[in-house]
Amino acid sequence: MQRQIYLENKSWQEGLQLMMEKLAPTCIPVNERIDVRKTLNRITGELVRAERSSPHYPASAMDGYAVRSKDTFGVSEREPRWLGWNEKAVQVDTGDPLPEGMDAVIMLEEVLQQGEKGILIQSPVVPWDNVRSVGEDIVEGEVLLPVNHRIRPQDQGALIAAGVLGVNVRRKPRVGILPTGDEIRTPDTPLEIGDIVDSNSTVIASLVEEWGGAGKVWPIATDRPEELEKALLAMANSQDIIVFIAGSSQGRDDYTSRIIEKYGTLYLHGAAIKPGKPVILGEVKGKPAIGIPGYPVSAFITAQLFLEPWVKYLLGLIKVTPQTLEVSMTKKVFSTLGSEEFVRVKVGKVGERWIATPLSRGAGVTMSLVRADGILRVPRLQEGFHEGETVPVELLRPVEELGETLVCIGSHDLAIDLLSSHLKARGGNEAIASAHVGSLGGILALRKGEAHFAGIHLLDPETGEYNRSYIERLLPERDIALMNLVYRTQGLMVAKGNPLNLTRLEDLTLPGIRFINRQGGSGTRVLLDYLLNQKEISKNDILGYEREEFTHLNVAVAVASGAADVGLGIQSAAQSLGLDFIPIGEERYDLAIPCEFLEDLKMQALIAVVHSDAFKEDVIKLGGYDVRDMGKFIG
Amino acid sequence: MQRQIYLENKSWQEGLQLMMEKLAPTCIPVNERIDVRKTLNRITGELVRAERSSPHYPASAMDGYAVRSKDTFGVSEREPRWLGWNEKAVQVDTGDPLPEGMDAVIMLEEVLQQGEKGILIQSPVVPWDNVRSVGEDIVEGEVLLPVNHRIRPQDQGALIAAGVLGVNVRRKPRVGILPTGDEIRTPDTPLEIGDIVDSNSTVIASLVEEWGGAGKVWPIATDRPEELEKALLAMANSQDIIVFIAGSSQGRDDYTSRIIEKYGTLYLHGAAIKPGKPVILGEVKGKPAIGIPGYPVSAFITAQLFLEPWVKYLLGLIKVTPQTLEVSMTKKVFSTLGSEEFVRVKVGKVGERWIATPLSRGAGVTMSLVRADGILRVPRLQEGFHEGETVPVELLRPVEELGETLVCIGSHDLAIDLLSSHLKARGGNEAIASAHVGSLGGILALRKGEAHFAGIHLLDPETGEYNRSYIERLLPERDIALMNLVYRTQGLMVAKGNPLNLTRLEDLTLPGIRFINRQGGSGTRVLLDYLLNQKEISKNDILGYEREEFTHLNVAVAVASGAADVGLGIQSAAQSLGLDFIPIGEERYDLAIPCEFLEDLKMQALIAVVHSDAFKEDVIKLGGYDVRDMGKFIG
Incomplete structure (x- = not known):
């Protein structure tokens, strides 16, 4: 039960610089x-x-007639002159060589007459007129x-x-990429419990290609040290740079670092960055060797920090500083003192402000890299950034595209994902960046000017009406349009076949039934509390009332994986996970759009999609939706 | 002698739109x-x-111990509890699956003790603590x-x-590219007088690759219409888009447009754009067919206007708007009314201003595309832009790189080209953009804040001194440092072997000797006039005194190609063209640098290069230079 403890924790810049200084004299561009x-x-x-x-010969720069300039001296309007074919005038097209002895071209339109005896001119030309000279x-x-x-x-x-x-x-720098670990499987292997698919090798090979190198993925090495040793030596023989993807679990970084010390030098073992701590920098038989952590986000970020400089160096280039943009943070960002942290953010422009919203920070969350528009660095000795603070973000997408992004903050619905796909399918750059913070969170984002629109479904328990009363109360000064997107059926999601035989809301209080809830402020939560109140059911009688998930799909997953027996949510989410669904009511889901954005071209593109038949048909296919008022503006 | 006249001159946008509308229903992305x-x-x-x-299974999110949460209920600091191995506690690493029945992980550091009988804990955990659930x-x-x-x-x-x-x-859109013309040769063919090398096919194939398509270059078709017809039909059979590079000379566009009308439709024949007029848009057997002019710059610009939208369309994309930058023009730009003109410009940032200088505008000037940082569009009904006017430029290089560009305006010297190469060879983004407008032009550019430094060699005829007196007279308010670059030998450049046996400046007046001069304001011209004056030689006695070239190399080319017998210039230019050289004096060539730019990091990089031995050695190799004061600041 002995675990690896990081003996040194020098800064990653120091480690990289040391490695570069030691290896640069022998590892040079080829x-x-x-x-x-x-x-x-x-x-x-x-x-x-x-x-x-x-040009490699004097060439005519015009369509016209090549002449000797001295044959034209003395010509004037009062004394025009005929120049005879071949001897004194030769017809040339643009690009034609000048005939031997000729040194100028008279343009087509400057000739008074042309006929059998030649051309009639009325003005002289100087040498090299209308001629492209050699080497021009x-x-x-x-x-x-x-x-x-x-x-x-x-x-x-x-x-x-x-x-x-x-x-x-x-020559393209050759980068050998070695996935390691007993639990690692190639992408085309069906996975068993405990297996982990190797996506990192492909990602790193593609990054290397983009930087101008040639990545080569090695077969997976298991955790037998002699197998790893053999692979590292083979890579040292044929490649310019060695990358091995390991991570620290199973004490793996421990024995890889011992192999490196056997055949070369270890420059860094663990770095104060987050995500990405268990990185290794070393040398194997004179070749730079970089140990990349196994978590997808850590792998991506450490590859950019440590591998990119080596690939660029072997191309004779210094790493190009990424394009940065000053953005204002919509949310506070906390960071651990002592580690440099790399936070993925979404970026959009609302009105005249660039704003950024942090994405999920778990190192294993692959999709955060897909959704991210940029990376925000929190320095090692800083605790984070305040809400509203202006910070520089390193962009992962072109800034032109970000300007075309509609920022949607609010309640999650699968129809918003579809809307995003349909918008993109039009072929323009318009896109939707959506953050799921519940309906109330969406209204607050509109109030702070951080979103173009919000998806909301907020029931007023006093009137039984949806959305408008919340807007009037929370955004009294603002002119907000409400456009209906869908009516959706909310209900109980239960395992396939409904094994516990649940039929109505009251059944949530049955003994042993494990419920999974949505977070406070979400429309689904408001609906649940409204219904519980109506039916005089106490929340204390529901096991799991305090367990919260942030999206319909995550509630569905909790039920599908057996972590809970039942959750409240929309039919489409149940359908996409193959769950049974017990309807308990219909709710109105609207888009709240500040009127000043209605004239915006990208908003108009969005509204056009909402009104299209193709979108409507795809929403109906999701199941559990009524589209009778889709696209209608509601008073 | 019948020539093709453009029958229609509809706008290129209309022609392209018509073509898209007609062909889009059948040409679709695959x-x-x-x-x-x-x-x-x-x-x-x-x-x-x-x-x-x-994850596809519930996985431990930490290194620690998997447990059943219900086994921990009731545990506290006062009532710690042992959980026995296997039955109640299993050691897990990050990513490991949870053993059957277990639902939480206790972190390593939260365990009080661990030993043979299991782990000792002092606080309870709730279900799914430190567990990554399925689909997280x-x-x-x-x-x-x-x-x-x-x-x-x-x-x-x-x-x-x-x-x-x-x-x-x-699927990558397949673009067939057909070079045509009797005078066209593949890149690897030795050229005869009148031959033109086909560079356009490679440029277009590379552009297609960058846009995401697959270009295929066809063998060159000669001017026999049946050969062209055969090639067009073959392309229509196997490719998605047909491109033929022709131009209008030899009436080529005339018979290609007839072939198009035979097998399809002609949508545009000639467009009001400059460069690029003789463009053809049509359809051959249902496939879009685009006729691209033969001049390299026209080919590049028309490919971007007409081919890129088709490639992007077949990829399901709309052409991305290029990134633009607002720049201020250093020079007036004239344009012809009635044609939309595309002017290539160099862009740099001097102080806080982005400035652009137009490059050579001949459509055949390949190097203008290499040197250009961006393209300025002059609309059809506008006569151009004023000096100092702010205009949008479409960028051909990333804006981050442009900020690292040192703008050098002034006299041309080969040592400046070398300086540029050495600066680039350091591997950073620093670059030199140099415009050759002579020494006086350089000083004027400094005065207007349009350059970071100027290369000058201006002799004061009254004192016989160089540079300082001009600076004091023309830039009295400014603090300007003069850093010596080289002393260079000026002399007469004559053909190899000196066939006319010229030995001194006085020989320029010998009968029949054809001289080629430099432009007024250039240091070489000032030197010539100073020497002629000293020796009492009349400029009227020199044949060709009024023929002007803008660089040393172009003067050398004029002599090498036989267009002139002699010119005044520097030894290195003579040497690189294999000419004989008769020294007539030495002159001082300095860099004039406003002191406010001396602290600039890119300027410091430049100064470091000037002081390096490698640069000094390469300058000496050029021949005709003395480097005794290289890098020295001169009072």
Whole structure:
């Protein structure tokens, strides 16, 4: 039961710098010569000079007639002159070479007459008029491209024009990627309980490709140290950089670091970053070796911190500073003192403000990387950021696309996910960033100017009406439109076949029935409390009333996995997990939209989607929805 | 002698829209299913749902001990309890599945004691404490990616975690690219007079690749109409989009448009854009067919205007608006009324202002695309932009890189090109954008705040001194440092072997000797006039005194190509063209740097390069330079 404790906790920058200093003298960029037609996005390994001038002969710059300029001297309007074919005038098109001895071109439209005897001109030309001289574009020997330059299509054009056929570019740095662990499985293996699929190798290989290197995924090594040792040595022989994905569990980082010390040097073992603590930096037989943690988010972030600089270095490049954007935080962000933390955020522009909302922070939450628009770094000696504070975010998507994002904060509904897909399917850049904080949270976000619209379904227990009274009470100064999206059936979600035979709300109090609730402030919770009150059921009699989940789907999952027996939610969520569903009522789900955003083009695109038949049909397919008022504005 | 006249000159937008409307119903995006590991940068062809939840079993979220929560109820500091191994407590690592019947994990550090009889605990846990429940990250059936989404590394990670093995992505649109013309040669063919190398096919194929399609270059078709017809039909059979590179010379656009009308429809023949007029839009056997002009810059711009929308359309995407930047123009830009013009510009940030300088505007000038940082559109009904006017520029390079650009305006010297290469070779983003407008032009640019430094070599004819007196006279209010770069030998450049036997400046007046001059305001011109004056030589006696070139290299080219017999310039230019050189004097070439820029990090990088031995050695290799004061600041 001995566990690995991090002996050193030096800063990751120190460890990386030490590693770079020690290995840089022997690990250097390598060049290879390739056909100019294959050089797109490759990096020049030396400066490239023109091997030929362009144009490589004096060429006509116009459609017209080549002449000797001295044959035109003395010509004027009063003294026009005929120049005879072949001897004194030759018809040329743009790009044609000048005939021997001729040194100027007269434009088509400047000729008074042309006929059998030649052309009649009425003004003189000077030498090289309308002629592109040799080297006007490119001069032989001229520097075309500097070293360490990423070759673009237009660069290839210039190289070809200048007679350059082969270009010395950086050979792509070879990165060996080794997944390790007895529980790790390749993506195409059916999984048993306890198995973990290896998604990290593919992600890292793709990152390497984007940075300009060539990643090669090794077969999974089990936890036998001799197997790991063999793989590391094989990678050291054929690759430029060694990456192994391990993590600290099973004492794995312990024996990998011992192997590294056997064949080279260990520079860093554990770093004060979050997520990503159990990182290893070392050298195996002269090659940089990087140990990446196994959690997907940790793997992504540590690859960017430690692997990207090595790939860029071997390409002759310094890591390019990512584009940052100053955003204001919608929520407080806490961070642990002593660790540098990397928080994934969604970014959108509401009115004139860029705003960011932090996403889930668990290191294992793969989808947070898919949903993230950027990464916010919280420095090691800072406890976090305040709500409303302006902070720099490193972007994961182009800033142009972020400007097209509609920020939706409020209650979760599957129809919002569908709306997002349909909006994207139109082919534009419009997108929806949605944060699920419940209906009341959505209204508060509108009040703070942090959302373009909110999805809400709030029952007023006094009137039995939906939404409007909350808007009037909480946003009295604002002009808010309510557009109906759907009516949805709420009900009890129970296991397939309803084994406990639950039929009505009262059954929640039956002995041993384990309930799973939604968080306070959510519309579903308000509905539940309203119904319990009506039926005079005490919440104290419900086992699990205090267990809360944040979305319909998560409640459904809790029931499907046996963690609970019953939850309250919408039919579509039950349907997508194969659960049985006992309807107990219908509720109105509206989009609350501040009127100042109704004129916005991306909002109009959204409204157009809501009014489309294709969207309506797909919502009906989800089950449990009534679309009778879909898209209707409600007073 | 009949020439093609553009019968219609409808706007390019109208032509493209018409073509899209007619062909869109039959030319639609096509999907193909590929392994998730190969999907980097591909576009989703339908929305992708999770095929498995993640985690797919309840997993420990910590290193610790799995327990039944009900076994811990009633435990407190005063009443600690032993939980026996296997039956009541099982050691688990992060990610391990929970043993059957267990529902919570106690963290390692919360256990009071552990030994042979089990673990001693002093507080209770609730169900699902420290447990990652099924679907906490991803729920089966959840939408992972919308349709028309470019797949990133982190997206692949989520797909694999969610059990998605095959993804329906857009098949890459196939673009056939046909170079045409009797005078066109493949890049690897040695060129004869009149031959033109085909660089356009490679540039277009690379652009297509960057947009997400697959370009295929066809063998060159000669000007026999039946050959062109055969190639167009073959492309229509196997490709999604047909591109032919032709241009209007030899009446080529005339017979291609006739072929198009034979097998389909012609939508546009000639467009009011500059460069790029002779564009053709049509349809051959149901496939979009785009005729691209032959001039490299026209080809690049028309490919972006007409081909990119088609490639993006077949990927299900709308063309992404390019990133624009508001810049202020350093120079007036004239444009022809009636044509939309696309002007290539260099962009840099001097102080707080983004400034743009137009580059050479000839459509054939390949290097202008390499050097350009962006494209400025001058609308059809506008005559241009004023100096100092703020205009939007569409960027060809990332804006982060542009901020690292040092703007150098002034006299041309090969050592500046080398400086630029050495700066780039350091691996950072620092770069030099240099515009050649002569020494006086450089000083004026400093005065207007449009340059970070100027290369100047201005002789004061009264004192025989260099540079300082001009600075004092023209920039009296400014604090300007003068850093010497080189002393350089000026002399007469003559053909190899000096066939006309020229030995001194006086020989320029010999009968029949054709001189080529530099432009007024250039240091070389000032030196020439100073020497002519000293030696009492009349400029009227020099044949060609009024013929001007803008750089040393262009003067050398004029001599090398026989367009002139002699020019005045620097030795390195003569050397790189293999010319003979007759020294007539030495001049001082300094960099004039406003003192406020000396603290700038990129300027410091530049100064470090000037002081490096590697740079000094490379300058010496150029020949004709003395580096005795290189990097020295001169009072």
